[in-house]
Amino acid sequence: MEVSKLPISATQRGKLISAGYTSLSSICSASSSDISRGTQTAWDMLQEEQESLARITTSCADLDNILGGGIGCREVTEIGGVPGIGKTQLGIQLAVNVQIPVEFGGLGGKAIYIDTEGSFMVERALQIAEACVEDMLEYNRFLRNDCQVKTQPKDILENIFYFRICSYTEQSAVINYLDKFVSEHKDVKVVIIDSIAFHFRHGFVDLALRTRVLSGIALKLMNLAKKFSLAVVLLNQVTTKYTEGSFQLCLALAMNVMHTLTSHLIFDQHQLHIQLLAEGSGIPHQEVKGSK
Amino acid sequence: MANKLISEMRLPKSIANIFAARNITTAKDALSLTELELMKLLDVELSEVRSALALVSEIVCPPFQTALLLMEQRAATEHLGGHLPTRLKGLDAALCGGVPFGVVTELVGPAGTGKTQFCLKLSLLAALPAHYGGLDGGVIYIDVESTFTSRRMIEMGASSFPEIFHSKGMAQEMAGRILVLQPTSLSEFTESLEKIKVSLLQNQVKLLVIDSMEALVPGVHEQRAPGQHPLSWHISLITSLAEFSRIPIVVTNQVRPQSHDESCLYPFQVQKMDRILKDRTRYYSHIVAVLGFHWAHAVTIRLVLEAKSGQRFMNVEKSPTSPPLAFSFTINPSGISLLTDDGTEMVVPETCNLSSR
Incomplete structure (x- = not known):
């Protein structure tokens, strides 16, 4: 690899080249190689995954099955669908479900909700929180469990950190800032971005730059998910694309972010159609939309 | 917030000057470029670009609210x-x-x-x-x-x-x-x-x-x-x-x-x-x-x-x-x-x- 392609600033590059280091190998031989630092064997990764195999339930058994138990931590999940299909509903649901205490099989974490469209409804969040507490009470009765349900719907709402974003600049800023925010609030276990593409669909003149900025954002989110072992959920809008003489639905700006995703869900109109790592399976729509 | 001036953000003087010299005056200018592009443009280390961006982002990022606060506020102030x-x-x-x-x-x-x-x-x-x-x-x-x-x-x-x-x-x-x-x-x-x-x-x-x-x-x-x-x-x-x-x-x-x-x-x-x-x-x-x-x-x-x-x-x-x-x-x-x-x-x-x- 040439020195001129390395991600270093121009002055440094100039110094290296003038000192005669033109390729990466020449630098490597000069200094002790630390290329292998930061790698992990596949076995270690498996061990780590098994230890921290935390998943957030979607409150929908079939969807959980397909996802292998829920939305996975350390993963980026994208959820797309036509307007009114229930993307925001699922987002709010996850923000509540992540707070189910450990005794009840949840994560007992907190949620960050980044709202770019203004579609987050507190009333709905309260309804879902109430239903969640009720569910826990019922679970207790069912199992004759001794653990007390201390959580109140209001506590659940208090643990949802809500950011309202009004421009793509703010969106980039909040994603940069998340790193610091999460290290101050260690118990955040899910980051939900309600419509990753909304602001990027207008206001950007240079489309190539838009692609680069978006992939930068996607990478940062990926790192965040790994670093703090939390789940990142991106909700995305659909748009239409004209291919081969017909209009087809596709996710907005899909090409930019798709490569960094771990799983990928698309909600369909007539049934929930889920694409998970290129595997499809259908479950009824009502399951998620139903007011849990 | 997006058009906030970088010169008002109390970045370290040296890096603030570099931003100004390259005509990146607002947060919007800085955040619409990728880190690598900024590095190239400003001719500074990647780590410096990152720390500067982290500061800019923290200032531009709108404050968070908890959902509870949001609900109580609305109930109190609105019809x-x-x-x-x-x-x-x-x-x-x-x-x-x-x-x-x-x-x-x-x-x-x-x-x-x-x-x-x-x-x-x-x-x-x-x-x-x-x-x-x-x-x-x-x-x-x-x-x-x-x-x-x-x-x-x-x-x-x-x-x-x-x-x-x-x-x-x-x-x-x-x-x-x-x-x-x-x-x-x-x-x-x-x-x-x-x-x-x-x-x-x-x-x-x-x-x-x-x-x-x-x-x-x-x-x-x-x-x-x-x-x-x-x-x-x-x-x-x-x-x-x-x-x-x-x-x-x-x-x-x-x-x-x-x-x-x-x-x-x-x-x-x-x-x-x-x-x-x-x-x-x-x-x-x-x-x-x-x-x-x-x-x-x-x-x-x-x-x-x-x-x-x-x-x-x-x-x-x-x-x-x-x-x-x-x-x-x-x-x-x-x-x-x-x-x-x-x-x-x-x-x-x-x-x-x-x-x-």
């Missing part, structure tokens, strides 16, 4: 927790108290199903004094199709609130609060929106009605250039207006029949297409809202008005607080009234028939 009651019991229950503040509510339906009637009634309700359950504020009614009639509105008021409208001078005061704008083109509309923005933000206006968004933008559903949506700037303006002035915005939209060859499917559904095409009768009956997905994503609540076999129905098709419900209603002198307060839940394919190019 009925931020809702304009429609006085239709079933609908109000489904929408948690009425048309919510701060978001865009859309009415969709063919001509003559009562969209304008509903808008007139809502304007009237917003103009009513607070002790009669109104918002006691001004209304801006953007009437693109020239369907606004003051006579009908006064009639509605007189039959639903006779005690107000029969007292002297009140009808005049109520009607005086409703400001009607009749733009003839999109550019004129944009201009007037810009003008009323100031008064909107000063909290004198409590409701904004745009009667027929579609009439403003004829030809939107024709073949368009890739990349930018022709309406995207307006969509963004309208949603942000709703958000910042915390008022309800009600928009009407027309429908058009869906023809079979432009159906919208995900790529993985294409094989199913043949099956659907055989079922022509059902397929042709679909009516879709104009303006496309981009617009449909931006509205928070979508009510579909339709007439079927002599009965009128109002469907709550998209709402964050309610399952898809259908109410049958009639139009009478006092406006719109529901025949039953309990909506019937709709089956899925019916509720999601909005599709478009």
Whole structure:
């Protein structure tokens, strides 16, 4: 690899080249190689995954099955669908479900909700929180469990950190800032971005730059998910694309972010159609939309 | 926040100077470039770029609120927790108290199903004094199709609130609060929106009605250039207006029949297409809202008005607080009234028939 392609600033590059280091190998031989630092064997990764195999339930058994138990931590999940299909509903649901205490099989974490469209409804969040507490009470009765349900719907709402974003600049800023925010609030276990593409669909003149900025954002989110072992959920809008003489639905700006995703869900109109790592399976729509 | 000056952010002097020298003056300039591009442009280390961006981001990032705080604030400062009651019991229950503040509510339906009637009634309700359950504020009614009639509105008021409208001078005061704008083109509309923005933000206006968004933008559903949506700037303006002035915005939209060859499917559904095409009768009956997905994503609540076999129905098709419900209603002198307060839940394919190019 040439020195001129390395991600270093121009002055440094100039110094290296003038000192005669033109390729990466020449630098490597000069200094002790630390290329292998930061790698992990596949076995270690498996061990780590098994230890921290935390998943957030979607409150929908079939969807959980397909996802292998829920939305996975350390993963980026994208959820797309036509307007009114229930993307925001699922987002709010996850923000509540992540707070189910450990005794009840949840994560007992907190949620960050980044709202770019203004579609987050507190009333709905309260309804879902109430239903969640009720569910826990019922679970207790069912199992004759001794653990007390201390959580109140209001506590659940208090643990949802809500950011309202009004421009793509703010969106980039909040994603940069998340790193610091999460290290101050260690118990955040899910980051939900309600419509990753909304602001990027207008206001950007240079489309190539838009692609680069978006992939930068996607990478940062990926790192965040790994670093703090939390789940990142991106909700995305659909748009239409004209291919081969017909209009087809596709996710907005899909090409930019798709490569960094771990799983990928698309909600369909007539049934929930889920694409998970290129595997499809259908479950009824009502399951998620139903007011849990 | 996006245009905040970097020179005011107390970055380390050396790096602040470099930013200034490269003509990156606002946070927007800095954050619309990738880290590597910035590094190249500023000619500094990647780690320095990162730390500078982290600082800039922290300052530009809007403060967070907990959902609880948000709810308590709204309950404390806003009328009925931020809702304009429609006085239709079933609908109000489904929408948690009425048309919510701060978001865009859309009415969709063919001509003559009562969209304008509903808008007139809502304007009237917003103009009513607070002790009669109104918002006691001004209304801006953007009437693109020239369907606004003051006579009908006064009639509605007189039959639903006779005690107000029969007292002297009140009808005049109520009607005086409703400001009607009749733009003839999109550019004129944009201009007037810009003008009323100031008064909107000063909290004198409590409701904004745009009667027929579609009439403003004829030809939107024709073949368009890739990349930018022709309406995207307006969509963004309208949603942000709703958000910042915390008022309800009600928009009407027309429908058009869906023809079979432009159906919208995900790529993985294409094989199913043949099956659907055989079922022509059902397929042709679909009516879709104009303006496309981009617009449909931006509205928070979508009510579909339709007439079927002599009965009128109002469907709550998209709402964050309610399952898809259908109410049958009639139009009478006092406006719109529901025949039953309990909506019937709709089956899925019916509720999601909005599709478009």
